[in-house]
Amino acid sequence: MSPSTEPSHWGSFTLGGASYAVPLEHLREAVPAGRLSVWPGTAACVTGAIELRGLMLPVVDLRRLAGAAAAAADRPEDVAPLVIVIAHAGHLLGLCADAVTGIFQASAERVQAVTLADGSEPCVRGSLVRPDHGELLSVLHPPALMALPQVPRCRDPRTATPPDDTAEGARPGRSTIPGGIHWLLVQAGDWRLAIDSARVRMAVPLDGLRPSVLSRMPGNTDCLGEWPHPSHPITVIDPLARSGLGALAEGQARQALLLDTDGGLLGLAIGAVLDVRQLPATALQAMPGGRVTQAQWFAGVLTLEQPSDDRDASPVLALDAQRWTAHAELSNLASLHGQARHADSALATREAATSALTLITYALPAEAGTPIDQIDEVLPWRADRAGLDDDGCNPWLGLVMHRDRPVVLLCLRRWSGVDAGPIDPEASILVVRSGVHRMGFVVPRLLTIESAGWQPAVAGMLRHRSPSPITASRLAQVNPATGPRRLVPVLDLQDIASKALALRAVAA
Known part of the structure; x- marks a missing residue:
């Protein structure tokens, strides 16, 4: 370039x-x-x-x-x-x-x-x-x-040597600030935060913030909804709730900083952009012990040079930009709207690469989960857009056009043989890719998005009626921020989509 x-x-x-x-x-x-x-x-x-x-x-x-x-x-x-x-x-x-x-x-x-x-x-x-x-x-x-x-x-007192104004063609003076960073200072609730501006794609107003499937999930604490970017919605989270500083009150989320994470763009909700300051590396001090409960989200406390007003005397907590942009769960949240994804999300690859994963869990009615990096997007269910009359038994629910591409809808509860019955109005659609095709798995109710760890393989974990190709031979131990740990069967939706489409092609 x-x-x-x-x-x-x-x-x-x-x-x-x-x-x-x-x-x-x-x-x-x-x-x-x-x-x-x-x-x-x-x-x-x-x-x-x-x-x-x-x-x-x-x-x-x-x-x-x-x-x-x-x-x-x-x-x-x-x-x-x-x-x-x-x-x-x-x-x-x-x-x-x-x-x-x-x-x-x-x-x-x-x-x-x-x-x-x-x-x-x-x-x-x-x-x-x-x-x-x-x-x-x-x-x-x-x-x-x-x-x-x-x-x-x-x-400029920050330049080491004054520029020569008399010499023809004088070259601009260079700042000698060692490791100088342009810090973006923002207000979020009662807190002043800062982040390396190089990690911020842009700041946008949140006038169009709307609820999303994720923000309505039970137990959600930090997802505020989605911002309608022209090309795809962007998930917006509350940085105070994520980092243990409380939560933004109603009306305090007026702007969002769009971060380039490994999974795409993610919005951090703030009240306002206050300032942009170039400061030396020495301006960043270690986080005092016990000041915040989740210090891993912060790089330290930013010391502003010679405060010019009373506001500057209050502490500025510097976010650890590397953690916010590379954190697996946040990257997966960013990727839930069809943005850039890892080339291979297969469970076998994930198990070989790491023992940790982030699960999105749902009720079938028993709890099951899928690694979130298999999910391209989470959509709300609308019965009027499937294009077919639902008889309460057929797992194939028709097609929906999304982003000018067809998505085949399959009721995961019926396909697993658990039971039949009408689709819950509060159901959600988990969109996954299978080769050139996209399949939307309709699940009755989303539960949580949490970190988890693989457990040893066991046989016959989730019962099903033939010919549904659902198998869950692995368990994951979910490690919630609060509450006891629990074991959840893991469904490989990409594999299920591939087999289901193959069976449908044979039946046709």
Whole structure:
């Protein structure tokens, strides 16, 4: 992949109804504007200056730069509440902002560039459509902003040596922060969290969050539902509930950070994006003992340099991005909507590779389970879409079209010979792949998604009537977060789908 097509990280913010994007490498942090000091003798776009940890930081109002000398941009009492700090060539400059709207990834080649007739660099170098919800952003060009006439800038104290402003063709100063990380600071309930922004695909509003089959499961504590991404729904979880910090209250899940896990995109629900800060590796301190009950989800406590307000004095818990993106159960949750999956999910491969697995369990009516990485998607049952009249006995329920592909529906309870009867309105469909085909197993009730471990093979575990090809020769010990452990028979739905389709082809 060429450099021009490599995904780039961007920070975005709003001002006066307009939305802007800044390359993340130029984005230092976002701070409260507070009271602006007058800076005389400057360009009209300079609205003043703020004190930033001993520095006088000039602040530019992009509304004035655009010629929109609206009253709101000229009245000190109506100045924007935030200042976005940008960095370039060893210097800093502030930009007025109403709100930080997150971080996202988009290839640099997606920028629709603009040029000026005189060959100079424009402050707005083009436009970019956010890939998550289609919002059009104006792309700012920090070098051009800092080169504006009569716009002062201050030296960046984090650079080791000041850049040579007098030498022709001077090269930009380089930050010497060892192991510096752009941390994305967010508010989640009463907690402030941080995560390495390189692991975040984008931040999206949760206006369209809807309940899912998983969020309705008994015993669910952290799945909030699914966010309707244009290509596939994305599972959204509560990071507080998952990490033992409590739970988000109603109305507190207003945004989601989309993480690139091994199984696809997964949403972490938050209240708001607060800030983006580049900090040295030494800013991350060890987690104090006993502070949280599930410390494995955290990399430590983030120390913010020289707090600028009382809010900065509260602790910031840094999430362990590697654990959140590589954790098997979270990756499997992310993969439940037809996203990228491991090439081979067969039970034999799983047993040979590891003794641990994540089971999705269901009632037949006795509890059974299937490794979650066999499941492509979990859909709600709707009797009106199967296309056939259900006689209460036939296990074959017809076809449903999903993502423009046919899915063959099979009632797992009837196929196993347990009993007949109507399909429960609360039933769910577990979609699995069998070669080029997709089969949807209709199960009466989903129970849990929990970690488990393989147990020795036994014979004849789940009784069935011929010719149904259901066998469960393995047990798994489920290890719930609370409550006693239990043994659950494991069904290989991929193998069952293959045999069932073969029997149907012979019968036809």
